[in-house]
Amino acid sequence: MGIIRGGILGGFRNKTGSVIGSSWRTLDVIKGLPKLSGKAPTQSQLEQQAKFGLVTGFLSWISNLVAVGYRSLSGVETEMNVAVAYHLKNAVTGVYPNYELNYGKLMYSRGKLDWPLEYSVATAPNASLAFTWKHEGEDYEFMSATDLVTVLVYNPEKDRFVRLVNAATRSEQELNLQLPVAFAGDTVHCYLSFKSTVRKDLVSSTIYMGQMVVLN
Known part of the structure; x- marks a missing residue:
């Protein structure tokens, strides 16, 4: 009823x-009400289902970052739906059924907050990474010394994420991330982003910082 x-x-x-x-x-x-169909899915449907499963399965592990990073773009759609649409269009490679994600295209946030002009990541002993970025110039609408920094690392071999959320300010210009010791010898993908402390929906687009081999 x-x-x-x-x-x-x-x-x-x-x-x-x-x-x-x-x-x-x-x-x-x-x-x-949905209509039940006894027809087998078409090749196009199978391909789309495979891509969709790949993207949603990956993004579900960082849904908290996506919820913040796509807030300004969501409108009547959910943040996750907008993020999935972006990655389906830009980050899936390969041929069915062997689809893969292009990790260099991962964007857990998209926005207008400025990137620093210089940034880098370096390996350090004992399975740690040192993220650095340069901050200079006066604060303005799309950049502030108080912007918060998030770093994300993904290990494809172990299918594990490590993150530090809002762990430093832009003005601090550095952040060290301790990885699990079991990551030593693995290649990981590194990401950096910024979030305004003035406007909750103002973020930077995700910065892909490249691949690093984790040291013992």
Whole structure:
């Protein structure tokens, strides 16, 4: 049974006949019941399903970063939906069924906050990484000394992420990240981003800092 809200012209929720009413992100939504199909999926559908599974499976592990990093782009869509659409278009390589992600195209955040003009990452003993960036110039709308820094490292061999979220300010110009000792000898992918402390939806796009071999 459907329940009408706000009179006959208002939205409704639950099932009524062949439609379902619900509320989503302040919108009243009416959807038809899905139709069951006995047809086998087409080649195009199989390819899209494989790409979608690859991207969503990867991004689900960093959903907290995506929720912040795509907030300004989401509109009526969820942050994850916007991020998935970007990666389906830009970050999937290969031929079905052997799709892979181009880790250099990973963007857990996209925004207008300025990148530093110089940045780098270096390996250090005992499975640690040293991230550095240069901060100079006056604060303005898209750059502040108080911007918060997040670093992310992904190890494809072990399928593990390590992150430090809002762990330093732009003005500090450096951040050390301790990785698990078991990462020693593995190649990891490194990322850096900035988030404003003034506007909660203002972030930088993700900076891909390249691959590093972790030292013992």
